[in-house]
Amino acid sequence: MAVNLFYFLVFPGLLFAGVVGAFLSWFDRKISARVQFRKGPPLLQPFYDFFKLLLVKETILPKHGSPLVFLIAPIFAVFGATMAGVFILLPLFNITTGFRGDLLVIFYLLTIPSFSYIIGALASGNPLAAVGGSREMKLIISYELTFLLVIAGVIMKCGQKFDLDSIIQTQQAGSPFIGSISGVLLFIAGIFCIQAKLALVPFDMPEAEAEITEGIFIEYSGAAYAMIKLTKYIMFFILPAFLIALLMNGFKLEGIGILWAVLKVLAVVLALTLIKNTNPRIKIKQAISFFLIWMNLLVVIALVLIAFGY
Amino acid sequence: MSKKTLIPIGPYHPLQEEPELFKLYCDGEIVKDIKWETGYNHRGIEKLSESKTYEQIFFLVERICGICSNSHPFAFANAVEEIADIELTNRAKYIRTIIAELERIHSHLLWVGLAGHFLGYNTVFMWAWKYREPTLDLFEMISGNRNSYAMFKVGGVRRDIEEAKIPVIQKVLDDIKKKTDLLTGAVMDDPVIHARTKGVGILTKQDVIDYGAVGPTARASGLAIDVRKDDPYAAYPLVNWKVITAEAGDVFAKAQVRLLEMYESISIIEQCLDGLKKEKEGAIEVKVKEIPEGIGNGRAEAPRGEVFHFVQSDGSNSPVRHKIRAPSYVNIATFRKSCVGQTIADATISLAAVDPCYCCTERMAVAYDNSSGKKILNAKELIDLSILKTAEIKKTLSGRNE
Numbered sequence: 001m002a003v004n005l006f007y008f009l010v011f012p013g014l015l016f017a018g019v020v021g022a023f024l025s026w027f028d029r030k031i032s033a034r035v036q037f038r039k040g041p042p043l044l045q046p047f048y049d050f051f052k053l054l055l056v057k058e059t060i061l062p063k064h065g066s067p068l069v070f071l072i073a074p075i076f077a078v079f080g081a082t083m084a085g086v087f088i089l090l091p092l093f094n095i096t097t098g099f100r101g102d103l104l105v106i107f108y109l110l111t112i113p114s115f116s117y118i119i120g121a122l123a124s125g126n127p128l129a130a131v132g133g134s135r136e137m138k139l140i141i142s143y144e145l146t147f148l149l150v151i152a153g154v155i156m157k158c159g160q161k162f163d164l165d166s167i168i169q170t171q172q173a174g175s176p177f178i179g180s181i182s183g184v185l186l187f188i189a190g191i192f193c194i195q196a197k198l199a200l201v202p203f204d205m206p207e208a209e210a211e212i213t214e215g216i217f218i219e220y221s222g223a224a225y226a227m228i229k230l231t232k233y234i235m236f237f238i239l240p241a242f243l244i245a246l247l248m249n250g251f252k253l254e255g256i257g258i259l260w261a262v263l264k265v266l267a268v269v270l271a272l273t274l275i276k277n278t279n280p281r282i283k284i285k286q287a288i289s290f291f292l293i294w295m296n297l298l299v300v301i302a303l304v305l306i307a308f309g310y
Numbered sequence: 311m312s313k314k315t316l317i318p319i320g321p322y323h324p325l326q327e328e329p330e331l332f333k334l335y336c337d338g339e340i341v342k343d344i345k346w347e348t349g350y351n352h353r354g355i356e357k358l359s360e361s362k363t364y365e366q367i368f369f370l371v372e373r374i375c376g377i378c379s380n381s382h383p384f385a386f387a388n389a390v391e392e393i394a395d396i397e398l399t400n401r402a403k404y405i406r407t408i409i410a411e412l413e414r415i416h417s418h419l420l421w422v423g424l425a426g427h428f429l430g431y432n433t434v435f436m437w438a439w440k441y442r443e444p445t446l447d448l449f450e451m452i453s454g455n456r457n458s459y460a461m462f463k464v465g466g467v468r469r470d471i472e473e474a475k476i477p478v479i480q481k482v483l484d485d486i487k488k489k490t491d492l493l494t495g496a497v498m499d500d501p502v503i504h505a506r507t508k509g510v511g512i513l514t515k516q517d518v519i520d521y522g523a524v525g526p527t528a529r530a531s532g533l534a535i536d537v538r539k540d541d542p543y544a545a546y547p548l549v550n551w552k553v554i555t556a557e558a559g560d561v562f563a564k565a566q567v568r569l570l571e572m573y574e575s576i577s578i579i580e581q582c583l584d585g586l587k588k589e590k591e592g593a594i595e596v597k598v599k600e601i602p603e604g605i606g607n608g609r610a611e612a613p614r615g616e617v618f619h620f621v622q623s624d625g626s627n628s629p630v631r632h633k634i635r636a637p638s639y640v641n642i643a644t645f646r647k648s649c650v651g652q653t654i655a656d657a658t659i660s661l662a663a664v665d666p667c668y669c670c671t672e673r674m675a676v677a678y679d680n681s682s683g684k685k686i687l688n689a690k691e692l693i694d695l696s697i698l699k700t701a702e703i704k705k706t707l708s709g710r711n712e
Contacts, residue, residue, distance in 0.1 A: 036436035127315050131339065131654060201430045202502065210325045210428040211658045212317070279502050281430030283655045284339070286505055 012089035014082045014234075021233030022046035024269050028236070031273045050229050059222030065125030073120030074220070074227035080112025081234040088242045091165040092251050103151050103162050106242070110197070113231050114140050117206070117216045124219035132215020135284050136206035139196055142291040143203075147193040149299040153186045154246045156306045168250035176249035181310050185302035187247050189295045191268070194239045195275055196287070198232070202279040203287055240268035314342055317654060321350055325428060325658055332645070332661060339653045344645055359632040364390060364464055364601055367632070371619075372458050374634070375667055377420060380413045381612030382634070383462040385619040388543050389608025390464050393623050394601050398544070401592045402466040404582040407545035408479075409452070409461050410610070411575040411582075415486060416445040417613035418568040418575075421665045422493060425565060428662045429506055434496065441489040444482045451475065466595025473590065476583050483576050490576075494569045507562040511648040511660025514559055521644045524637050525615020527664045530567045531559035537611040549581040561663040568665075601625070614638055614665050638667045 007013055025046050033040030061067045087106050114136060121133035155162060157177050158170040177183040196203040207215050220228055244250060244264050251261035282290070320331035329350035335343040355374055359367050371382035384406065391398070398406075419442040426434025446456040453459035453469055461467050471479070497503055513523065518531045528535050536553045538546040554570045556563035603625040610617045615637030622631040641664040648664075649657040677687040687695075 032432075036433050037440050038436060127317055130315070131317065131336075134338070201432075204430060205655065208430065208655070210430065211655055213324055277433045279431065280426070280434075280500075280506055281655075282502060282505065283653060285653070 007086055007090065007095075008082060012093055012095075013086045014078075017082065017085040017089065017234045017237050018230055021235070021237035022050065024236050024240075024265070025233055027266065027269055028273045028276075031270060032277050035274075035277045046229075046233065050226055050233075053221075053226035053229060054223050057222040057225075059224050060219075062124045062126060062219045065219070066123045069123035070120055070219070071224055073116040073123065074224050074231070076119075077113040077116035077231040078227050078234070080109050080116065081231045081238065084109035084112070085234055085238040088164065088238050088245060091163070091168055092241060092245050093253065094251075103155065103164060103167075106164070107148060107151060110239070110242075111140065111144065113235060114197070116231075117228070120220070121216035126219050128212040129216055129218050131212050132206045132208070132218070135208075136199075136216055138284050139199075139203060139206060139287060142288040143193045143196040143295075146189055146291050146295045146299055147197075149296065149303065150186050150190045150193065151246070153182065153299060153302050153306055156303065157182070164245055168245055171249045172252065176247065178247045178249075180305075182302040182305040183247055185298050185305070187243070189299045189302070190243050190247065191271055191275070192291070192295060194243060194268075195272055196291070197239060198235060198272065200272060200276045202275070202282045204281055205284050205287065208281060236269070237265070240265050240272070243268055317341075319658070319661070320347075325662065326666070328667075330666075334649070334654065334657060336654060339655075341649055341652055341654060341657045344649050344657075346642065346645065348639075348642075356632050356634055360629060363627045364629070367629070368462050369460060371634070372460065374636070376457050377417050377667060378413060378612040378614065378617075379458045380409050380461070381610050381617045382619070382636075384410055384544075384610035385608040385617040386621065386632075387462050387464065387608065388610060389606040389619045389621040390601060390623075392606035392608060393604045393621060394464070394598060396465050396596060396598060398466060399593050399596060400545075400548075400589050401470070401586065402594050402596075403545040403548070404585045404589075405467045405469075405471055405594060406462065407549070408471065408579050408582045409449075409459060409467075410544070411578045412445055412448060414575045414613045415572050416442050416449075417665075418572050419445070419490075419493075421568060421613075422497065422565065424665075425561075425659070425662055428659055429503070431503070434493075437496075438493060441486065441493065444485060448479060448482050451478065463595065464601070465598040466593070468595075470594050471586060473587070476587060479583060480580070483579060487573070487576055490569070490572050497565060497569065504562065507565065507659065508558070508560055510561045510656045511652065511663055512558070512560045513644055513648050517644060517647045518559075521647065522640050523615070523644050523664075524640055525612070526564055526567045526571065527615065527641045527644065529553065529555045530563040532557045535616075537609045537616050541609050543610065545582055545585065546578075548585065549578050551578050551581075561659055564663045601627070612637055614667055615641060636667075638664070642666055 009015060023043075023046070026041065026043055029045070030040040059071075062070065084106055087102070087109065118133045118136050121129040121136070154167060154177060158167050161167060161170070171177060178187050199206055205211075205215075207217065212218070217225065217228060244261075248264055248268075251257065251264075253261065314335040314337055317334040317336050318331060319325055319334060321329045331347040331350075333345045333347075334341045335345075355370060359370055362370055367386060368383045371386050372379045374382045387406075419438050423435045423438030423442070426432065426438065449459055450456050452471060452475065453461050461469060513527070513531045515532050517523075518528045518533050523531075524535065532555055534553045534555045537543075538551075539553050551574050554567050554574060556566050601623050603623055605620070605622045608619040608621070616635075617637060618633075618635040620631070620633040621629045624630045644664065645661060648660045652660060676685060678684065679686045
């Protein structure tokens with residue numbers, strides 16, 4: 001029990017994933033700044049942001065709305081993200097426990113933050129948050145099927161094994177799945193799904209600053225918003241880590257392998273950042289057709305290729 | 311009966327950096343109706359102007375708008391010079407034109423950046439504003455100010471552009487041209503930008519005529535109106551240039567018109583610099599002793615469209631009436647055509663596409679009591695109300711602290 005709590009709260013859960021995610025979000029901001037001829041924030045800026053919100057800023061409750069649901073939603077979000085993080089990171093760090101990262105459980109846990117955002121947004125009673133919430137809902141509907149198909153592709157590739165541990169083992173014994181044509185297609189679809197899950201441009205319409213002024217988060221402030229920030233930091237680490245576990249061989253934590261692990265995470269985050277900085281925000285309608293038609297087509301092609309052994 | 315949600319854009323909103331309020335009445339994501347309120351920043355400039363001398367008014371009207379701070383003095387100068395029947399020297403004409411066209415370049419670059427920001431494309435935002443910087447540096451070199459250049463006076467300009475500065479200006483222009491090529495390429499060839507802006511916020515030629523839209527908003531719908539061509543002033547008749555138009559009338563066409571206009575501006579400035587080189591000697595102003603009695607109409611093509619100034623003089627040193635008509639006020643009216651029926655995402659970029667400048671839109675309202683027909687809420691009553699409100703706020707705030 002104590003060991004499980006340690007897994008959840010310290011390593012590889014809340015504390016570890018939060019801190020690594022915060023550094024990755026600094027990396028994202030720094031790269032964006034350099035692309036845009038700016039200087040960018042100092043290394044500890046994500047921590048300053050987080051602790052200022054948590055400790056200094058006042059939490060303002062919306063007058064019209066349900067304060068209880070409004071405040072619980074961010075806590076659910078952190079919980080869901082951390083839980084998913086534990087199940088993704090335990091097999092990645094090769095820590096042996098009874099439960100070794102069932103893909104379907106991870107898939108469901110990863111949707112909890114998005115649903116919490118929607119519930120919190122709708123509980124705030126703000127029309128802009130309602131628009132943001134409805135956009136987030138449409139976005140989930142569009143990318144979730146693609147994401148599930150990507151996972152299905154990986155399961156097919158490693159011979160119908162449903163746990164992350166065996167997937168990593170299979171890749172480390174053989175070659176990484178991304179080394180094949182179908183693996184590349186799965187990776188492309190996967191990276192766009194992550195982009196949408198993290199609500200980064202071009203899929204940031206639930207927040208869309210210039211349209212609906214941060215949409216789903218508009219009423220959040222203080223500690224409640226700090227929880228949302230923490231969720232975003234954690235997601236910013238575990239989603240790239242999940243993709244690495246699925247397609248890029250996982251981590252080998254010995255000698256030069258540690259450097260490789262860090263480089264792999266940075267490479268995936270860099271790809272996300274570059275997509276973010278070279279595209280305008282698309283409309284929700286375009287996002288739906290992008291995922292439901294084009295990305296699904298891509299993944300189905302990959303699935304056919306896998307079935308024929310490519 | 312369907313219930314419509316009110317999505318407010320303003321009075322303070324990241325889409326528009328100035329105070330205004332657009333009320334989008336939405337059914338789901340579709341905008342069904344739009345209303346707007348302006349006047350949050352009314353400063354009573356027309357009235358103020360009547361208490362200033364002609365020389366002072368240049369500084370006053372320059373401060374109507376920070377972005378097109380040259381177009382108002384330009385139109386005012388045209389109006390006063392019509393009253394006094396002043397013919398400018400060629401040097402003064404060239405310098406005025408150079409300043410006006412440099413301003414168009416910096417204003418259009420600013421818009422391209424903002425449009426990128428509104429689309430969530432912050433890289434374009436930062437790049438466009440970085441490329442705009444050299445233009446502002448040029449202004450600082452010529453006039454000493456980045457904005458509000460204080461270059462105009464009745465009968466000419468205040469500062470000369472000396473021979474030594476011309477190569478510097480030429481060099482910066484070449485640089486801007488290269489950067490504009492890059493930016494135009496990035497905007498015109500990006501398939502995602504096409505997907506976001508083509509067929510969005512369409513204004514037909516008839517809409518533009520009906521609503522009296524001006525400037526790039528009108529030219530993007532195929533209506534070739536441009537004060538510089540239609541009612542030439544300063545050095546515009548002396549140089550070769552063409553009016554840029556596009557047919558589609560959507561957001562993309564507006565971007566296209568603005569980007570291509572920048573090339574025309576660069577070419578106009580280059581020709582004016584050549585003109586300055588040819589006329590090395592010559593005054594930059596003619597001495598004006600007095601402004602006679604009479605009325606004058608001055609027009610100038612600002613980056614956003616036609617600026618119109620009407621000045622009535624009684625022979626004294628300040629006007630008895632000064633009327634200003636700014637382009638954004640007429641352009642904003644087209645939102646009823648361009649935004650209704652679109653999604654919120656499309657409506658916001660359509661709002662931004664006319665490059666609305668809220669300094670242009672400030673008007674004063676007079677409230678009448680319906681039953682008695684008397685004026686209510688005059689200046690004194692408003693001041694009393696605001697004193698009351700301040701007292702109330704003080705009371706509630708101090709109550710909270712205790």
